[in-house]
Amino acid sequence: MPGLYLAGLVVSLVGMTVLDARFHLFFWRAPWRAAAVMVVGVAFFLVWDVLGVAHGIFFIGHQRLLTGVLIAPDVPLEELFFLLLLCSTTMNTVGFVQPLVARAVRRAERSRS
Numbered sequence: 870m871p872g873l874y875l876a877g878l879v880v881s882l883v884g885m886t887v888l889d890a891r892f893h894l895f896f897w898r899a900p901w902r903a904a905a906v907m908v909v910g911v912a913f914f915l916v917w918d919v920l921g922v923a924h925g926i927f928f929i930g931h932q933r934l935l936t937g938v939l940i941a942p943d944v945p946l947e948e949l950f951f952l953l954l955l956c957s958t959t960m961n962t963v964g965f966v967q968p969l970v971a972r973a974v975r976r977a978e979r980s981r982s
C-alpha cells in the first residue's frame with residue numbers, strides 16, 4: 870500500500886507537534902531558534918544520506934510502502950519526513966529533560982549548603 874509509511878510519519882509528526890505545543894518544548898519555546906536548529910539538523914542528515922548513497926552504503930531496494938517519489942537518487946520523499954521526525958523528537962526530548970536536570974542540580978546545590 871503505497872504511502873503508508875509516509876502517513877505514519879505524518880501522524881507521528883503531528884503527535885510530536887501537539888506535545889511541543891502543549892508543553893512548550895521546542896518550537897513553542899523559541900520558534901526562530903527551533904527553525905534554525907531544524908533546518909541545520911535536516912540538512913546535515915540529508916547530506917549524510919546523499920554521501921551514503923554515493924558510496925553505495927544506502928539504497929532503497931524494493932518497498933511497497935513508499936510513495937515512489939525521490940528527492941535525490943535513492944533518497945525517497947519519506948526520508949525527509951523521517952529526518953523531520955528524528956530532529957523534532959530529539960529536540961522535544963531535550964526540551965523536556967533540560968528543566969528536569971536543572972531542577973535536580975538546584976536541589977543538589979541547596980542540599981549541599
